[in-house]
Amino acid sequence: MTIAETAQGAQPAAPRHRGLRIGLAAIAALELLDAMMRVQLLLPDYHHPTDFVQAFTAAYFVLAPLVSGAALLLAAIGRVRQAILALALLTLLTCLLQGIWLIGGSELPWAKGEPLLRLFIFPAAAIAAAALAAKNRWLAVAGLLVTMPTIYSWVPIVFFTVGVLIYGA
Numbered sequence: 001m002t003i004a005e006t007a008q009g010a011q012p013a014a015p016r017h018r019g020l021r022i023g024l025a026a027i028a029a030l031e032l033l034d035a036m037m038r039v040q041l042l043l044p045d046y047h048h049p050t051d052f053v054q055a056f057t058a059a060y061f062v063l064a065p066l067v068s069g070a071a072l073l074l075a076a077i078g079r080v081r082q083a084i085l086a087l088a089l090l091t092l093l094t095c096l097l098q099g100i101w102l103i104g105g106s107e108l109p110w111a112k113g114e115p116l117l118r119l120f121i122f123p124a125a126a127i128a129a130a131a132l133a134a135k136n137r138w139l140a141v142a143g144l145l146v147t148m149p150t151i152y153s154w155v156p157i158v159f160f161t162v163g164v165l166i167y168g169a
Contacts, residue, residue: 017078017080017139017140020080020139020140020143021075021076021078021080021083023143023147024071024075024080024083024084024087024143024146024147025072025075025076025083027071027087027146027147027150027151028068028069028071028072028075028083028086028087029072030150030154031064031068031071031072031087031090031150032065032068032069032071032072034064034068034153035061035064035065035068036065038061038064039061039065041061042058042061042062053100053101056096056097056100057097057101060093060094060097063093064090064093064094067086067089067090067093068086068087068090070086071083071086071087071090074086080133080139080143081133081134081136081139082133084129084130084132084133084139084142084143084146085130085133085134087126087129087146087147087150088126088127088129088130088133088146089126089130091122091123091125091126091146091149092123092126092127094122094149095118095119095122095123095126096123098118098119099118099119117152122148122149122152125145125146125148125149126145126146126149128142128145129141129142129143129145129146130142130146132145133146
């Protein structure tokens with residue numbers, strides 16, 4: 001078979017999802033930045049009554065930069081489905097960490113107070129996004145679902161920064 005015959009009989013290339021790739025890469029970069037800023041929290045003892053929670057917290061601080069870095073790399077090279085799956089895994093790990101801290105009746109020092117969002121809605125959205133990405137269906141919707149927690153976390157920071165830039169400190 002020659003190159004010309006292969007080109008004529010080949011299937012057309014799938015759309016590359018350029019906008020989705022850029023969006024996922026931006027979200028993964030923000031998650032990587034956030035994870036790298038929290039690596040310094042790996043060593044302190046948080047005085048939780050359960051040693052398992054302390055060990056899981058340390059494991060999260062090790063895994064979060066790896067998973068978010070993998071999501072950034074996968075989005076950059078065009079593997080949208082795998083990037084969505086990596087971001088869904090990161091969301092599930094984060095929600096599990098925040099939920100596991102409730103075992104002893106305490107909360108994470110930096111956790112926000114929206115338990116309904118953090119413990120139910122964001123994990124459900126991550127599972128739905130992972131299911132859509134695994135089936136290669138509605139990747140844009142899956143990308144939106146998996147980026148909701150990051151957007152929700154970073155929008156107030158952006159608004160505050162813009163307000164300070166406009167009106168001063």
